[in-house]
Amino acid sequence: MTTQQLTAQIKKKNSFLCIGLDVDLTKIPPHLLTQEDPIFAFNKAIIDATHHLCVAYKPNTAFYEAYGLKGWKSLEKTIQYLNTNHPEIFTIADAKRGDIGNTSRMYAKAFLEDLGFDSVTVAPYMGKDSVEPFLEFKDKHTILLALTSNEGAFDFQTKAVDGRELYKQVLETSKSWKNSENLMYVVGATKAAYFADIRKIIPNSFLLVPGVGAQGGDLKEVCKYGMNAAVGLLVNSSRGIIYASNDENFAEAAAEKAKELQQEMAVILNN
């Protein structure tokens, strides 16, 4: 999917919502546990109930790996279900990978080609040759960790590197990498004031923004400083939506929570 197509979807749906499919068997409705594949059953119900309200889904691969082979099977079924039934939806493998060149190439192929995700999240610590193999895939996107929404972000990301915070150095340096037009960035919503500075470095890139809601970020603030002419934002919510209820009505409850966010987004988009 191209970023132009993503922006078109955002305008069509009046939404830049991304729903995080972080499925934990201890948190999903107990009645699903008797199903053959409870994780996929949960995801399918959530997708069926919310796909008109969001433009992206983001399974975090940790939650699937935690269940071994069964978990990988559930991840495969989830991405296949999305690509078959909702090809207009942008898919993100939240895998935070990154390795030396030939190894990154294996990860890139696995997520972008074999599984068929539109994008994958990648950690920047190992630099250029660890990221460029992900950037080679046409109309696929590499979402580089810049400023994350957790407390540990202040350990290294915000430390001054040659007089400039490390995350800004990551943004600036990554612009020189081959096929850098395929880059997007993770920027946590818990630091909304930082968005103004970030937009000076990467005015046109899409930003994947976790941390709205459960982690305390404010949607209006993020949009005030982070939005660009192509919208340029995907705001993610995971737990706040998918675990809205763990009764039999869980999918409808998730849709209600998604709709609340979508309607806030519609107001912002139409102002």
Place this chain on the structure above:
Amino acid sequence: MTTQQLTAQIKKKNSFLCIGLDVDLTKIPPHLLTQEDPIFAFNKAIIDATHHLCVAYKPNTAFYEAYGLKGWKSLEKTIQYLNTNHPEIFTIADAKRGDIGNTSRMYAKAFLEDLGFDSVTVAPYMGKDSVEPFLEFKDKHTILLALTSNEGAFDFQTKAVDGRELYKQVLETSKSWKNSENLMYVVGATKAAYFADIRKIIPNSFLLVPGVGAQGGDLKEVCKYGMNAAVGLLVNSSRGIIYASNDENFAEAAAEKAKELQQEMAVILNN
């Protein structure tokens, strides 16, 4: 496995060799491709031929994920085979993971508990709360990326952060994390001269050292600056050993290459 047990194994075997099980179906002997599980067949043959010459095996998870469900099955069988037949060998899941707290916990459980690896490699970019969940497991080890052996290491890792290179900041900061005694570090052999400075910061920790051989690092130089009283080094070789031949004699050829390195190590250990 405790680090004391690891040092005892090193002294017993006169070896601090780690063999990287980075299995690529395009590189293994063609006669294995007719087997039901060629990756596991390859690993089993390599392990059977080399286990007396090394103290650790390190499958890089990218190579397994690249083959989807089948690849994960091969990884499971490989670690089970090692834990059943060679429990004295230190096992490393080279996964380079790292995520926000509750998500890192999922990865830690998957690799250290469910799969039963002795250790897992972790990226430091997201800071303390992304790493501490890995450190909670008794007698398990978290191998933090500090200075990697690839070209991109110079993009961020060696940049000055508050007057000190980022990788040194990572070493220093990580010492204050909870259960930091369970930390080891990745330090690439291509920068042997850096080991002296590194040992000033972390005199007692084990270092996992890639980049000897194929990537140009020099074993004697690494040992000169990097070895401590408990040896404190695991030197990894992957391609140089496992792809020594792709004929039917591949396992014997791998053992020969492993033996060359082991004998160099024996000389160093006994000097």
